Amino acid sequence: MDLFLLISLLSLSFLLLVIHHVRALCHSKNLPPGPRGLPIFGNLFDIGSKPHESLAKLAQLYGPLMTIKLGSVTSVVVSSPEMARQVLQKHDEAFSGRVVPNSITELEHSSHAVAWLPIGEEWRLIRRVLTSYLTNSKTLDLLRGIRHDVVQEMVCHLKDVCTKGESVGINKIAFTTIMNMMSRTCFSVNVDEYELGNEKGFRNAVTTIMKITAKFNIADYFPCVRCVDPQRARQKAKAAYGCLEQLCDYFIHQRLNQRSSGISRRGDILDSLLDFSQENQSDFNLKHIQVLLVELFLAGTETSAITTEWALAELISHPHIMLKLRDEISEMVRKRGTIEETEILRLPYLQAVVKETMRLHLAVPFLVPHKTEEDVNISGYVVPKDTQVLVNAWAIARDSDTWDKPTCFIPERFLKSGMDFKGQTFSFLPFGSGRRMCPGMPLAHRVVSLMIVSLVHYFEWKLPNESTEPEGLDMTESFSLTLQKAKPLVAVPTARP
Numbered sequence: 001m002d003l004f005l006l007i008s009l010l011s012l013s014f015l016l017l018v019i020h021h022v023r024a025l026c027h028s029k030n031l032p033p034g035p036r037g038l039p040i041f042g043n044l045f046d047i048g049s050k051p052h053e054s055l056a057k058l059a060q061l062y063g064p065l066m067t068i069k070l071g072s073v074t075s076v077v078v079s080s081p082e083m084a085r086q087v088l089q090k091h092d093e094a095f096s097g098r099v100v101p102n103s104i105t106e107l108e109h110s111s112h113a114v115a116w117l118p119i120g121e122e123w124r125l126i127r128r129v130l131t132s133y134l135t136n137s138k139t140l141d142l143l144r145g146i147r148h149d150v151v152q153e154m155v156c157h158l159k160d161v162c163t164k165g166e167s168v169g170i171n172k173i174a175f176t177t178i179m180n181m182m183s184r185t186c187f188s189v190n191v192d193e194y195e196l197g198n199e200k201g202f203r204n205a206v207t208t209i210m211k212i213t214a215k216f217n218i219a220d221y222f223p224c225v226r227c228v229d230p231q232r233a234r235q236k237a238k239a240a241y242g243c244l245e246q247l248c249d250y251f252i253h254q255r256l257n258q259r260s261s262g263i264s265r266r267g268d269i270l271d272s273l274l275d276f277s278q279e280n281q282s283d284f285n286l287k288h289i290q291v292l293l294v295e296l297f298l299a300g301t302e303t304s305a306i307t308t309e310w311a312l313a314e315l316i317s318h319p320h321i322m323l324k325l326r327d328e329i330s331e332m333v334r335k336r337g338t339i340e341e342t343e344i345l346r347l348p349y350l351q352a353v354v355k356e357t358m359r360l361h362l363a364v365p366f367l368v369p370h371k372t373e374e375d376v377n378i379s380g381y382v383v384p385k386d387t388q389v390l391v392n393a394w395a396i397a398r399d400s401d402t403w404d405k406p407t408c409f410i411p412e413r414f415l416k417s418g419m420d421f422k423g424q425t426f427s428f429l430p431f432g433s434g435r436r437m438c439p440g441m442p443l444a445h446r447v448v449s450l451m452i453v454s455l456v457h458y459f460e461w462k463l464p465n466e467s468t469e470p471e472g473l474d475m476t477e478s479f480s481l482t483l484q485k486a487k488p489l490v491a492v493p494t495a496r497p
């Protein structure tokens with residue numbers, strides 16, 4: 001009986017797959033050009049382990065608006081600044097949908113998270129909440145003391161490391177620091193430590209979710225197998241999200257208890273969200289608070305930590321750039337007597353280093369995949385409703401038509417140009433553009449700038465293996481949800497006088 005059921009299910013899946021394939025072929029007349037794929041699998045085998053690179057190569061053959069078939073899912077890949085402008089500015093609304101990964105479709109998280117909500121009242125409200133209580137410049141100024149304190153804890157820890165002459169993993173240090181900046185801002189406590197393994201804590205919960213959601217899930221490409229969830233991806237995601245949700249719930253309920261026993265407010269983001277929720281119960285309840293907190297930890301920690309790690313790797317392998325940057329920072333400290341976040345945002349060479357790092361090492365190489373909300377006429381083609389849209393921001397940022405020596409790390413290129421990452425320069429989109437643009441950009445900009453300044457000003461950095469020339473540092477990328485350094489940067493700090 002079981003075998004009969006299995007065979008029936010497989011036959012039915014196969015039949016649905018063929019019907020879907022034939023229907024897709026019939027509707028594909030006006031689609032942008034693209035490589036021919038295999039029957040059933042489409043171009044799945046063309047993309048390999050570094051899709052940002054392989055799709056950039058294919059785009060050179062098929063053009064900046066290219067159709068690929070991933071299993072039975074039709075996707076359109078955008079690979080030039082002009083096409084990005086069309087998609088993210090001219091047709092912004094039509095391209096503003098999201099493809100929710102199958103692993104999280106059953107979670108309440110996906111129904112309330114900014115990143116997955118369709119554009120609508122709820123999405124607008126939560127983005128407004130995020131801006132009002134966290135990412136507007138007045139609030140960010142008010143909260144800068146927290147970021148300074150947490151960075152000082154990192155500096156103390158690294159000075160300790162210096163006395164022992166040990167090496168450190170930069171990603172781990174950056175991750176812990178940025179995680180604590182986020183938790184101090186949200187809950188007024190540190191949730192991570194430099195020394196501990198932290199197997200049950202926030203760091204572990206965040207990295208587990210990142211790993212699970214980054215894994216290739218066949219159900220994303222073959223809708224007909226979704227009902228069986230062949231890799232148990234939904235089950236694994238449920239457990240992983242459950243851990244992070246529980247950790248956030250603990251702080252929410254602790255705060256509610258403190259409030260009812262008259263303990264004074266902390267004045268952090270959690271207090272603001274609870275106040276807002278009390279006034280707007282029907283639109284923004286405790287579940288919204290939990291989902292938003294989870295989202296802040298997921299969206300805001302790894303991305304900023306990776307960017308910091310890439311920046312230091314580039315600075316170590318370009319000693320003259322490191323020196324020039326250090327001179328600029330020393331000059332500021334000499335004048336002001338201290339490192340001030342508002343001041344460092346005005347340091348031209350530092351800002352050029354931040355931008356050049358974000359250009360060369362896109363933390364989110366395809367943005368978060370978009371989806372068409374209707375049929376769209378674009379450049380003489382028709383992109384049908386519900387098509388997945390991948391904006392290859394990595395390829396765009398290395399396009400030789402726009403960038404001179406695109407694969408070289410040259411911060412000076414940003415000194416001359418007024419180019420910025422605020423979504424108006426379509427050749428440079430580390431945070432995206434348009435209505436789906438990253439709402440955390442102003443915070444990430446400050447955090448990454450402060451991290452780089454502190455690592456460069458307080459310490460000299462050497463590679464642990466004396467025989468490795470800094471210029472020979474392995475800069476290979478590893479593609480996951482984010483674009484990481486394949487070989488994590490390990491370096492030896494020496495405290496500067």
Ligand code: HEM
Binds near residue numbers: 300301
């Ligand atoms: C260096 C750090 C960061 C980078 C490179 C980055 C990049 C991005 C990118 C490329 C997107 C997708 C844009 C699109 O689809 O068009 C995005 C979305 C998002 N980011 Fe960030 N981000 C960073 C930090 C942060 C921080 C600190 C937060 C939280 C405060 C945050 C919250 C979000 C959210 C909620 C979305 C979804 C927005 C929506 O769909 O409406 N990000 N980010």
